[in-house]
Amino acid sequence: MNEWKLLEALEGKGESLTDKAIGSRLSRARRAERVLRKDLDEIVSDDDLTYAALLALKADPAERGGNMQNALRWYYRAVNGREFPRLSEYSPKRQIAIGTMPTAAAVPHSMPALSSAGESPNVAVPAEPIGRLWLDFCSAKNRIASALGRSSNVVGELAERVVAEYHGTAPFAVSHPSADVELADGTLIQVKARMLTDVRTTALSAFRSWSFDVLAVVLFEPDGTIAFGGEISRDAARKHAREVPHVNGWMISTTYDFLTDPAFTDLTEAYRKTLEAL
Numbered sequence: 001m002n003e004w005k006l007l008e009a010l011e012g013k014g015e016s017l018t019d020k021a022i023g024s025r026l027s028r029a030r031r032a033e034r035v036l037r038k039d040l041d042e043i044v045s046d047d048d049l050t051y052a053a054l055l056a057l058k059a060d061p062a063e064r065g066g067n068m069q070n071a072l073r074w075y076y077r078a079v080n081g082r083e084f085p086r087l088s089e090y091s092p093k094r095q096i097a098i099g100t101m102p103t104a105a106a107v108p109h110s111m112p113a114l115s116s117a118g119e120s121p122n123v124a125v126p127a128e129p130i131g132r133l134w135l136d137f138c139s140a141k142n143r144i145a146s147a148l149g150r151s152s153n154v155v156g157e158l159a160e161r162v163v164a165e166y167h168g169t170a171p172f173a174v175s176h177p178s179a180d181v182e183l184a185d186g187t188l189i190q191v192k193a194r195m196l197t198d199v200r201t202t203a204l205s206a207f208r209s210w211s212f213d214v215l216a217v218v219l220f221e222p223d224g225t226i227a228f229g230g231e232i233s234r235d236a237a238r239k240h241a242r243e244v245p246h247v248n249g250w251m252i253s254t255t256y257d258f259l260t261d262p263a264f265t266d267l268t269e270a271y272r273k274t275l276e277a278l
Helices: 003-011 019-036 040-044 047-059 067-080 130-148 154-166 234-238 268-277
Strands: 188-195 214-220 226-233 242-244 249-251
Touching: 003 019, 003 067, 019 040, 019 047, 019 067, 040 047, 040 067, 047 067, 130 154, 154 188, 154 214, 154 226, 154 268, 214 234, 226 234, 226 268
Parallel strands: 188 214
Antiparallel strands: 214 226, 242 249
16 A cells, blocks of 8 residues: 555545544554455455455454445545445446455454453463574574674565575675665666565665665565565656655655556566575
């Protein structure tokens, strides 16, 4: 979901919304995306898919007062410039079923699900001691950082290594102000990486400069596999960027529109093979 697009639409509404009200609507849209497990940009680009998503949200036990359905409708209007019809007035051309995330998984960690008796929360008991898992995690992270021989930001460092190896070179040995990899012909590549969650749209780290030639994007699944990998020219990528004064730079979110831009070269499978060979 392109949150900026929804934010602009909410701020431009005829009625005056407080910052709290706008924040609440953004939160509901994020929740709808998390429950549906689909990018809202993909959903609102297809009326039949929007209809199926609204039905799925309506039937979801986590829905309260139509909040998530309304959030999806707000985003549909923000993107398409028109209202989506009432469910009773819409006749889909295709039958699409959308499964939602189990209710317990969709509830934030600060709000544990109630037991069937409705009295006390069900607290998941870990199969292994949390303390031991934490130590194992830190040990593995430190070993990966040591193997990469660079900073402790293992997600970013690994992505840079994958991109560099794919192109038959190595990441810059020292920090470069605008790029992470340089090819033999002088092409400068900036690499942006993220570990995805149930919400598939996330903001890439800020761009402080556009003094590079190609942007490489690597998105990892929580299990470490590569969900998406691709490269796009700087100029094409910049069309999706928005200047954000408080970060003193530009931001790009991994929206459906961005990742499906025809200017992208999809290298997902190539990056996966490169990662497997490291």
